[in-house]
Amino acid sequence: MTPAARLSAAIEVLADIDARRRPAGDALKDWGLSHRFAGSGDRSAIGSLVYDALRRKASSAWLMEAETPRAVLLGALKLSRGWDAERIAALCSGDRFAPEPLTDHERAALETRTLEGAPAWVAGDYPEWLDRPLADAFGENRAAEMAALAARAPVDMRVNTLKVDREKALAELAHFGAEPTPLSPIGLRITLGEDARAPAVQAEPAFQKGWIEIQDEGSQLAALMAAADPGMQVVDLCAGGGGKTLALAAQMDNRGQIFATDSDKRRLAPIFDRLTRAGARNVQVKAQKGRDDLEPLSDVRGHADLVMVDAPCTGVGTWRRNPDAKWRVRPTSLETRIAEQAAVLDRAATMVKPGGRIAYVTCSVLPAENDGAVETFLARSGRFEALDPAGAAADAGLTPLADFVSAGGHGVQMSPLRTGTDGFYVSLLRRRD
Structure with missing residues (x-):
């Protein structure tokens, strides 16, 4: 043609x-x-x-x-x-x-x-009804923030440290022009030109051997901030295809236990092959066995050191990769997601032991899904407190993230303009008793 x-x-x-x-x-x-x-x-x-x-x-x-x-x-x-x-x-x-x-x-x-x-919503290329929420998140900088979210995303990969270090994986992908990610110590990035085809990374020997997984740097940073240590009991409550489960398993060096589940067990289908390829051996996949099995993790209640909540959200932060989605999102979609976030946080709270933590993560930049969801949960539960996001980032060895505390102060807010990643929010919530 x-x-x-x-x-x-x-x-x-x-x-x-x-x-x-x-x-x-x-x-x-x-x-x-x-x-x-x-x-x-x-x-x-x-x-x-x-x-x-x-x-x-x-x-x-x-x-x-x-x-x-x-x-x-x-x-x-x-x-x-x-x-x-x-x-x-x-x-x-x-x-x-x-x-x-x-x-x-x-x-x-x-x-x-x-x-x-x-107007800002034109310059930033987003639906006009989102102008007020985005002003709450970014103020006068919202047009620039969202314009960055309208650019083409790079191809980011997480190095699987269960099998290889970043230097070896980088050498394996040198023919793609791969470079280390700026913030994640275990990430690689391939930057694409305006009309360049995305490289067939999944056909590469490095992928087939389980050395790398395709994962945005922001998602990598969210998992690293959760600080899953070897020997912990960890729950990945919205595991889906297993991206963060695999990242947590590598952090834990295959020691301890991860229980991966999802409200829709069909989303768990890819996780089994991915676990095998990655060499992750400390993961149990727990799905509902039938309509009457309302809680497949009932035996974990009150025992988890960490519960990862990769919450259902509008996905605003992924618009670089799914630009058509931003023109389909509606106010009713946001309302639905907020209700789902409240439900999954309440469920997570039942899993955490005293002193344990919830890592609440969204791929959104909307305050209602982020600081707003955390604030209402803290008020509702009465048993949790939000950890200082800057301190949590520093404790995880991610000191640069301390500069990107969210407007409401409960988490770290990443975005393409701020951090060069997709839009991700991370808040760590500790159970007091």
């Missing part, structure tokens, strides 16, 4: 996403199935164009003074890729498979309009 044809295809996919209100991945997959002549390089390039447009949807529409799929794509070419009007016009020629030529208005917008004077 020609570059012009790829633009046309991207506009077609964006129109499908708008019309059917569906995830971008589904729309791209269907487009590929109905256009089998397109090679893998074409599909990858079209996907990059679509995701760039979704990342900059609000600002592109503002720039072009229109909200159509075509306008959003044209605006994103300027804002995300730095293309000028001439370069864009050369591809929008109206020839076979190419987009129609630029109108006078489109050309003028590309040549003269900027984001100067745009």
Whole structure:
């Protein structure tokens, strides 16, 4: 396919996403199935164009003074890729498979309009209804914070210290240009160009041997802040596919015990192969055996040194990787997640022994899901206290995180602008008696 044809295809996919209100991945997959002549390089390039447009949807529409799929794509070419009007016009020629030529208005917008004077939610590319919560989190810096969350994410990996050290893993992935992560002492990073395909890391011998796991640096830091020591009794209450379970097992050097569970046992399906590949031997996976098995961890109640709560949330902090999700989130979604967070914190509280801790983690930057959830839990339980986040970060050997205490003061708030990671929140809550 020609570059012009790829633009046309991207506009077609964006129109499908708008019309059917569906995830971008589904729309791209269907487009590929109905256009089998397109090679893998074409599909990858079209996907990059679509995701760039979704990342900059609000600002592109503002720039072009229109909200159509075509306008959003044209605006994103300027804002995300730095293309000028001439370069864009050369591809929008109206020839076979190419987009129609630029109108006078489109050309003028590309040549003269900027984001100067745009409201924060436009400059930061997020839904307008989230402006107040984000102002509570970041104040006047919210547009810059969220603009960073609209950029393309790197590929981050956690080195599995049960099998290898970072230097050896780094050498194994040198052909990808991998570098050490700035904050995590066990992370590697591959930075991608504007149209570069994500490397097939899972096909690499280093991955197959269990040396590395794909995991954002922020997620690595959250697990490290939890400070799971060898010999502890640990519960991973929202284990899902096991990313943090594996990180905790490595921290504990396979000593002690981790109980991994999830409210939806289907999400646990990938964990077994991952545990085997990683060589993690101190994990028991506990799932509900039936409708009457309301608590598969009933025998752990009151005995855990640490309970990891990777709480269900809106996922705002992952928008670099899932840019279409930000245009589907609704106020009702936030309300639902807040209720789920309260329920999982209450459940976690029953597991912790006196002096033990809950590590409350979200991949969100919204105060209601973070400091707000912690505050209401502390008031409701009466038996827990929030540890000083700066001190907890220093105790975990992560002193730079002490500079990123959340607005409400109960946790550490990471973000692409602050820490170069996805948006993660971590709060450590200790049971007093």
